[in-house]
Amino acid sequence: MQDLNELLGIAREGAEIGAKLMTTLAPGTVRAKGDRDYVTELDVKVQHEIRDHLHRATPDVDFLGEEEGGGVLDEGTDYVWALDPIDGTSNFAHGIPLCATSLALVHRGEPVVGVIIAPFLNLRYHATKGGGAYCNDQRIHASETTDxxxxxxxxxxxxxxxxxxxxxxxxxxxxxxxxxxxxxxxxxxxxxxxxxxxxxxxxxxxxxxxxxxxxxxxxxxxxxxxxxxxxxxxxxxxxxxxxxxxxxxxxxxxxxxxxxxxx
Incomplete structure (x- = not known):
């Protein structure tokens, strides 16, 4: 298994695939997954392309994605990638820019690498366990509000x-x-x-x-x-x-x- 910085690089490359597709392609066909729950053709395409990228880079790591059935996270699994190809699908399909590709590496139930890209807002977040959290490569911290x-x-x-x-x-x-x-x-x-x-x-x-x-x-x-x-x-x-x-x-x-x- 690569170290966390190498895995972060793989995750950032994967999330950028989603960002590029979201900003260059239309949502495509929209179909219902359930009552008022929708998936676009692009959701599925983004998942396929990121999954393929991750499999090439980390063939021994399991994969869990929202689309095509989703699944349940086994918290005993050594390592698994968890992907939401387009978080905020309804926003995306309606042209609302509050949507993102979210990708994480989870180790035995604990997320240790996280990347979130909101391409229409030009916001790129990443973090690794013990390595701090960043937006657009600048260190970020939670607010100091206590009231x-x-x-x-x-x-x-x-x-x-x-x-x-x-x-x-x-x-x-x-x-x-x-x-x-x-x-x-x-x-x-x-x-x-x-x-x-x-x-x-x-x-x-x-x-x-x-x-x-x-x-x-x-x-x-x-x-x-x-x-x-x-x-x-x-x-x-x-x-x-x-x-x-x-x-x-x-x-x-x-x-x-x-x-x-x-x-």
Missing amino acids: LSRAIVSIGDYATGPGAAEKNRRRFAVTQALAENVERVRMFGAASLDLAWVAEGRTDACVILSNKPWDMAGGVVLTHEAGARTVDAQGEQHGFSSGETISGANGQITDQIRLALYP
Whole structure:
């Protein structure tokens, strides 16, 4: 196995494949994966091309991608690439620039390399375990906000598909609790950017009530390396079996959000 810097280089090359395709090709045919859940022809093409790149460079590393069935992350797997070819597909298909390619290397359930590229915003994030977090090759750090009333907090998308009504009751309650306690609530529609912007200090926290590894892995390593605290609903360290994810700029903000959501 190559060292993390070599693997980071491979990941950055892979994510750039996605960025180039997103900015040079149209979404193509849009088809439904489920109730109000869509995939574009380009999502699949991006996944194929990045997967092929990764297989050539790291033939012994497993691969998990969102499209064509997705899958479940086995946290006992030695190394696996986790890819969301276009995070924020609905945004992308509608010409909204809040979308990104998110790629991470996960080692036995822990993300150790993360790359997120939002090509329409010219933002390129990367991080390695123990190596810090960067945007456009400049070191980034989470914000120093400790007062929840001064915090900008983003939330993940509302649910669609089976069980959406029940899931959204929880999401509406979270939205209300945040709206009553924070400076502003935002919804960007791309989990990778929710996490990257906590890492960069653009926002002070995010709450995401879903937890797919391809959505989360790249952003989780960024938040850890930028000094943010990312936990589950119980306040334990985030893992891919967690049901809910709270990432705060620091322990004080994270704890205040948990108290607001779980009084």
